[in-house]
Amino acid sequence: MKRITVLLVGVATLVGVVAFMAITSRHTTAQEAAPIFVTKIPAGYRDWKVVSVAHEEGDLNDIRAILGNDVAIKAYRAGKLPFPEGAIVGRIAWSYVPSEENNKTFGRAQSFVAGGPTDFYLQFMVKDSKRYAATGGWGYSSFDKDGKPSPESGMITCFPCHQAVKERDFIFTRYTP
Amino acid sequence: MKRITVLLVGVATLVGVVAFMAITSRHTTAQEAAPIFVTKIPAGYRDWKVVSVAHEEGDLNDIRAILGNDVAIKAYRAGKLPFPEGAIVGRIAWSYVPSEENNKTFGRAQSFVAGGPTDFYLQFMVKDSKRYAATGGWGYSSFDKDGKPSPESGMITCFPCHQAVKERDFIFTRYTP
Numbered sequence: 001m002k003r004i005t006v007l008l009v010g011v012a013t014l015v016g017v018v019a020f021m022a023i024t025s026r027h028t029t030a031q032e033a034a035p036i037f038v039t040k041i042p043a044g045y046r047d048w049k050v051v052s053v054a055h056e057e058g059d060l061n062d063i064r065a066i067l068g069n070d071v072a073i074k075a076y077r078a079g080k081l082p083f084p085e086g087a088i089v090g091r092i093a094w095s096y097v098p099s100e101e102n103n104k105t106f107g108r109a110q111s112f113v114a115g116g117p118t119d120f121y122l123q124f125m126v127k128d129s130k131r132y133a134a135t136g137g138w139g140y141s142s143f144d145k146d147g148k149p150s151p152e153s154g155m156i157t158c159f160p161c162h163q164a165v166k167e168r169d170f171i172f173t174r175y176t177p
Numbered sequence: 178m179k180r181i182t183v184l185l186v187g188v189a190t191l192v193g194v195v196a197f198m199a200i201t202s203r204h205t206t207a208q209e210a211a212p213i214f215v216t217k218i219p220a221g222y223r224d225w226k227v228v229s230v231a232h233e234e235g236d237l238n239d240i241r242a243i244l245g246n247d248v249a250i251k252a253y254r255a256g257k258l259p260f261p262e263g264a265i266v267g268r269i270a271w272s273y274v275p276s277e278e279n280n281k282t283f284g285r286a287q288s289f290v291a292g293g294p295t296d297f298y299l300q301f302m303v304k305d306s307k308r309y310a311a312t313g314g315w316g317y318s319s320f321d322k323d324g325k326p327s328p329e330s331g332m333i334t335c336f337p338c339h340q341a342v343k344e345r346d347f348i349f350t351r352y353t354p
């Protein structure tokens with residue numbers, strides 16, 4: 001039963017990706033080719049306020065801070081959906097490493113901290129309903145530690161996955177006070 | 178060997194606690210009893226910038242954001258030690274919970290997010306070299322979800338533990354860019 005569920009999720013994701021590629025393709029052949037992905041790191045993101053934090057195991061193996069620009073934070077705190085134009089939600093993903101120093105102080109191995117930047121160090125969702133109409137009004141972006149945007153082949157999975165939380169305007173992370 | 182090390186750390190901590198209690202006791206019997214612990218939550222802390230993030234297993238079982246006020250962040254980024262007067266380093270500790278929603282999307286159990294506030298929800302170190310001279314120039318504080326300060330019996334272990342990182346001005350968390 002579990003296998004079937006996993007398979008179905010996989011198929012559903014694949015269908016989403018294919019459908020999305022069709023949209024992308026349609027867009028890029030249009031006269032005014034709209035950019036689907038954001039390729040510039042938003043200025044000042046490291047000064048943004050905290051939405052929440054998380055840890056991903058598995059291949060990602062990171063610990064992350066999810067941040068929002070002022071427009072996003074204001075909407076989060078007001079519980080306002082959809083997010084207004086100009087909202088940007090970002091996340092920084094550091095490698096997940098045990099802290100020998102902290103463990104020594106605690107007297108047991110229990111502490112995990114943020115290490116260096118991961119391969120998908122920075123990611124942002126930028127709200128611009130017209131520009132990114134094909135992807136739910138959000139432009140997606142991902143950068144490595146050198147600020148190099150992730151290849152488009154890795155980016156086409158963003159929107160299909162985020163459709164799982166369409167009712168929260170495609171944003172997974174909840175604000176934690 | 179490991180047991181001996183643990184024991185030695187335990188003894189060292191205990192010695193620190195006892196020594197610290199002696200200092201506290203000396204202070205409170207002085208004519209001008211200086212407050213050792215901070216009992217007021219610093220205003221606007223939820224808007225502060227991110228120093229880093231961490232996860233503690235064991236009894237704490239939390240995921241946390243470490244934040245700094247502008248004075249602290251400026252010093253962190255400049256690599257300036259000791260921290261200047263007025264610097265405040267805070268941390269918010271949320272319960273560490275698996276995200277069924279994220280796991281469903283990822284197709285595997287790998288995602289852990291911030292839940293509700295923990296018993297030691299908020300903690301702050303406030304730099305005031307004169308006021309908190311007895312504890313390395315930092316005043317320590319801890320609050321539950323209702324803003325109630327933790328009992329002093331739980332607070333006397335703060336300074337002895339933080340002495341492990343005296344060379345970093347008693348602050349464990351490193352800034353992660």
